[in-house]
Structures are given as C-alpha cells and as structure tokens.
Amino acid sequence: MDETKFIFNRQRLGLYLDLIRWDRPAGWLLLLWPSLSALWIAKGGYPGLHLIFVFVIGTVLMRSAGCCINDVADEEFDRHVKRTANRPVTSGRVSVREAILLGVVLAFIAFLLVMTTNVVCVAWSFAALVVAIAYPYAKRFVSMPQAVLGIAFSFGIPMAFAAVNGGGLALLHFADAVPIYAWGLLMSNLFWVLAYDTEYAMVDRDDDLKIGIKTSAITLAKYDVFFVMFFYAVYLCTWWYLLDSRRPGVWINWSAILGAVQAALHYLLIRRREREGCFKAFRLNHWLGATLFAGVVLSYS
Numbered sequence: 682m683d684e685t686k687f688i689f690n691r692q693r694l695g696l697y698l699d700l701i702r703w704d705r706p707a708g709w710l711l712l713l714w715p716s717l718s719a720l721w722i723a724k725g726g727y728p729g730l731h732l733i734f735v736f737v738i739g740t741v742l743m744r745s746a747g748c749c750i751n752d753v754a755d756e757e758f759d760r761h762v763k764r765t766a767n768r769p770v771t772s773g774r775v776s777v778r779e780a781i782l783l784g785v786v787l788a789f790i791a792f793l794l795v796m797t798t799n800v801v802c803v804a805w806s807f808a809a810l811v812v813a814i815a816y817p818y819a820k821r822f823v824s825m826p827q828a829v830l831g832i833a834f835s836f837g838i839p840m841a842f843a844a845v846n847g848g849g850l851a852l853l854h855f856a857d858a859v860p861i862y863a864w865g866l867l868m869s870n871l872f873w874v875l876a877y878d879t880e881y882a883m884v885d886r887d888d889d890l891k892i893g894i895k896t897s898a899i900t901l902a903k904y905d906v907f908f909v910m911f912f913y914a915v916y917l918c919t920w921w922y923l924l925d926s927r928r929p930g931v932w933i934n935w936s937a938i939l940g941a942v943q944a945a946l947h948y949l950l951i952r953r954r955e956r957e958g959c960f961k962a963f964r965l966n967h968w969l970g971a972t973l974f975a976g977v978v979l980s981y982s
Contacts, residue, residue, distance in 0.1 A: 697783055700752060700769045701745035707967050709744040711877065714970030715870045716740060716837030718977045719863065722927065723845035726981040732844055735794045740837065742791035747813055748835075749784030753777050754817035762888040774875025795840075801847025801858045803839055807864075809836040821893050827878040827897040831871035838867045862923065869919035875910035877966040879905060880951055883959040906951055913944040915938060928980045943969045 702708055713940035718738050752770040769775035788810070795806045813834045819826035839859040847858040849981045854937040875897065882889070883905060889896050901908050909910040941963070950962040 682774050689721045696769045696775050697779075700775055700780060700783065701787070703745075703746045705776070707964050708748075709741045711874075711966035711970060712744055712834055712837060713740045714967065715835060715873075716841050716864075718844065719838040719841035720867060721974075721977050721981050722866070722924070723842040723863070724859070727958075728845060729834075730796070732841075735798060735844070736837065736841065739791045739794045740785045742794075743809075743813065746784040746787040746791065749780045749787070750814060751817045753780050754783075758892055758894055762885050762892070764885060764888075778850045798844045799847040802843040805836075805840050805843045805859070809833070809840060812836060820896060822895070823896045824895050824937065825875075826895060827882065828871065829873050830878055831874035832867070834874045835867040835870040838870060839863050862927070864922050865919070869916055869923060872916040872919070873914045873966075873970075876909050876916065878918060879912070880908050880959050880963040882967075883951065883954060884956050892902045906948070910944065910948055911949060913941075913947070917944065918939055924977065924980070931981050932979035933978045935980075936973050939972050940969050943972065 695702045710778075713736070719738060720732055724732075752768055755765070756771050756777065758765075759830070760766055765771065770777060770780050792803075792806065795803050812829065813836075816826065816829045816833050817831040823829060830831070840966065842863040843858045846860075879897040879901065882896035886896070886898045889899060897908075899907050917937055917940050921933060947962040947965065948960040952958075
C-alpha cells in the first residue's frame with residue numbers, strides 16, 4: 682500500500698469527522714431524547730429494537746448531514762466568528778462540493794433506514810428534510826431563527842408516532858397517524874430548543890452583531906436570561922402536563938422536578954452572560970433530555 686496515499690486518506694477522514702462534529706455528541710443527543718421519548722409514548726412502552734435502531738442511527742446521520750448543510754450555508758459567516766473560524770469548510774480544508782456530497786450521502790443512508798418503517802413515516806420525513814434545510818438560511822431573515830431550529834429538532838416526535846401508527850394507513854390519510862397529542866409534544870419541545878439554542882447564541886453574540894446574523898440572543902437583548910428561563914419553564918410544565926395526562930405517575934413527576942433543578946443550574950451558568958458559562962449550559966442540556974426520557978421509560982415499564 683502507498684503510505685502517502687494512506688496518510689492522505691486518513692487525514693481526509695479526520696476532516697470529515699470534524700465536519701460532522703463526531704467528537705461532539707451533544708448535538709445528536711439533543712435530537713435523540715425527544716424522539717425516543719415519543720417512540721415510547723406512541724407505543725405505550727418498549728417500541729422494539731427495529732424502531733430504536735432506525736431512530737438512533739437515523740438521528741446521528743441526519744444531525745451529521747445537517748452539520749454539512751449548515752457549514753456550507755454559513756461559510757462566509759463562520760470565518761468571522763471566533764468559535765467557528767477553523768471549521769473545515771470555512772477554513773478551506775474541505776471544499777463546499779465535498780461537504781455537500783457528504784451531507785447528501787449521509788441523508789440518503791438515513792432515508793434508507795426510514796424506508797424500513799412505513800409509507801406514512803417516509804412521507805413525514807420529507808417535511809422534516811425541508812425544515813432542516815431551511816434552518817441555516819433562516820438566520821438571514823428571521824429574528825428568532827431558533828424557532829425554526831426548534832421545529833427541525835422536534836420533528837422526530839411526529840415521525841416517531843408515524844412510525845408506530847402508520848402501518849396500513851393510506852398515504853392520502855398520513856396525517857391520521859400523527860395525533861394532536863404528538864404536535865403538542867412537538868410544541869413543548871420547541872421551547873426547550875429555544876432555551877438551549879439561545880444559550881448557544883449567547884456565546885457568539887458579539888461576533889454575530891458584527892456580521893449581521895439574526896439570533897434570539899440578539900433579539901432578546903438584555904432580557905435573554907429571563908426568556909431562557911421562561912422557555913425552560915414552559916417546556917417543563919407543558920411536557921409534564923402532557924405526559925401526566927396520559928400516564929400519571931411518580932416517575933413523570935420526579936423527572937420534571939429533576940429537570941427543573943438542572944434548569945436552575947443553567948441559570949447560575951448563564952446569568953453573567955460569559956461565553957464559557959453559556960457554552961457549558963448548552964452542552965449540559967442533553968442530560969436534561971435524558972432525565973425526561975428516563976421518566977418516560979420508567980412510567981411505561
């Protein structure tokens with residue numbers, strides 16, 4: 682084997698792994714916990730190994746594809762932001778063409794996984810893809826682009842209900858597989874995304890102001906901390922209400938209480954609006970999602 686070629690290939694692989702944030706799993710965990718919770722709720726308990734596999738691997742793949750799309754869309758912006766200036770695309774180490782191709786391949790593999798569920802879930806996956814592609818460009822036009830991200834990061838919920846309930850339904854009636862309850866869970870989860878992505882936006886606020894990007898941290902200005910906590914409160918209260926209305930029990934109560942304790946910790950981290958504290962608060966959010974997921978699993982055990 683040509684040693685030079687081997688080293689080159691290994692270096693390219695490292696760049697691609699960096700592009701999809703392989704060493705930062707918090708992003709796909711934030712997507713995963715609500716989707717798995719929805720699977721358990723829709724099924725009324727353990728949803729089976731097949732659906733768990735589809736949603737876990739599909740979530741990792743789609744989050745990775747989303748990173749490729751985001752970095753291509755933000756290539757010119759990222760070079761002016763301290764935290765993102767060295768990303769593979771904006772630094773020129775990975776071409777736009779390579780990033781797009783990688784994103785397409787990853788999304789296609791995820792689509793093949795969805796194809797193993799049912800036609801209703803497949804149909805909803807197209808809507809999820811449209812929202813995912815739209816988000817990177819929303820920050821150019823929408824004052825609260827985190828709301829668009831909230832829909833994108835919550836779309837695993839209706840897809841989970843479709844995967845469980847969609848068998849045998851005609852495609853023309855695919856909406857029947859996703860009840861109003863599922864959309865309530867999506868709206869609840871959207872407030873969680875608003876909370877943690879505002880924390881994330883607070884990290885880059887100074888740079889974003891200079892380059893003209895719109896974010897919730899800029900829009901909310903001096904009320905950012907207040908609204909982050911408000912978003913957490915709405916999320917936890919609505920999530921608890923929706924789950925308690927369907928499966929009342931001590932585990933849902935305890936998971937909501939522990940979630941509130943974690944949200945209070947986030948306040949301590951972000952109240953001074955320091956970059957390190959805000960970024961740490963963002964990265965800790967997957968534990969909040971894991972806590973509420975554990976409450977769901979225990980409630981349906």
